Amino acid sequence: MIMDDLFRVKVGLAEMLKGGVIMDVTNAEQARIAEEAGAVAVMALERVPADIRAQGGVARMASIKRIREIMEAVSIPVMAKVRIGHFVEAQILQELGVDFIDESEVLTPADEEHHIDKHRFKVPFVCGARDLGEALRRIGEGAAMIRTKGEAGSGNIVEAVRHLRSVMDAIRRLTVLPKEELMAESKRLGAPYELVQWVAEHGRLPVPNFAAGGIATPADAALCMQLGAEAVFVGSGIFKSEDPARRARAIVKAVTYYNDPKMLLEASEELGEPMRGLDVSRLAKEELLQTRGW
Amino acid sequence: MKIGVLAVQGDFAAHGRVLQQLGVPWCEVRHPEQLSEISGLILPGGESTTMLKFLFEEGFLEPLQDFARRGGAFFGTCAGAILLAREVTNPRQPSLGLLDISVQRNAYGRQINSFVDRALSSAFGPPPLEMVYIRAPIITRVGPGVDVLAEHGGHPVLVEQGRCLAATFHPELTEDRRVHQRFLQLVEAASAR
16 A cells, blocks of 8 residues: 555544544634533534534535635635545645545535545545545555544434444454455455555554544444444534533543543532433435445 | 543544554553552643643642642653644644753744754664654753753754653654653653652
């Protein structure tokens, strides 16, 4: 796999975010609340996924004015989303100087066949994945971080758990397969053979593996960490809850102490109401965001 | 001799892997009481604002000063160096003040200005050290008791004062173990006294 200096500094930033919480924010004030609560980065958005879902229409890259306002408000890294395959939105965000680009299924896809060639950019990319094959295809295209897709804006952790288990199980499986079976496995996964070999040898993804999509409580965040995620994204879960600042601090604490039930209890007390969740199994197929991406 | 790695967030696992390779016992530190079990503490790379809030909220500040007074050694990389500094700017934020340097955060710019450099260090001689800079800070001032062990673009990037070692780059993200070995020597020298 490509491990030149450029790719190493891209993955390097992802390494620095491990064990942290990346929070969706839609303005400078929310960004400051997130930073104050201990977020390691913010995702600058026009609308959080729950509102994108409720309002419908085409969801595009956020306005430059809004992203810039957020970049000026905080000293932590700022991420922003582009539509799947929309490499010009990505060129614009790189020019603006955002620290990480999320090629995201939460926005309306611009290309129904191809993702962005992320190796051509200096700025690192994160991409969503539901299984190992999808994760390795994105890494093959140059993603420096993988996150589960989960089901964004649902406030329901079930899909993130499914995706995390799927990726982790497939990694464990690769580590015990005899070498001669790796080619057929790579064909089955739809993943580049050299990356399949890498994972089989190392027992992990070659880039950090984060969780996203439906995290609403400190317990949700710690569940993802115990299942093998190395950090979490919280989208609608914070600013759609009753007391965002308190919930944000609690989720940060839960990720640091993800393996310590005593501290998790402390983090879970007196949080106010979480966001209202959706039963994902009752969503119509065309309402699912996770099926976007190829 | 046991080394602790502050495990609030950041690349603490990368430091752990290096210590493992070097055959040194180590543990992740998340509670102030753990400082009594270790002889040296590594403050890893990550977000200094996040770690700083954690140190305040979890009551680490006094115990860390006590640890320093008892002869504990410190090694900070990037965000860790920011935490150790006497003065921090861009924006101004509190710090532990254990190392007499002034540091400007994110001084090279944003992530697109992150880079890898290879440069000789006066502490080790050839081959050059591989230095990975991620949204790195710049050391803008060093106090009289601080030794500069390596530089980039006219600024110190690896400095040492007493039992305190700090790098603005990430030796834990390379295969070169010399910087960690130097820290272990500091810890040993401190324990021997």
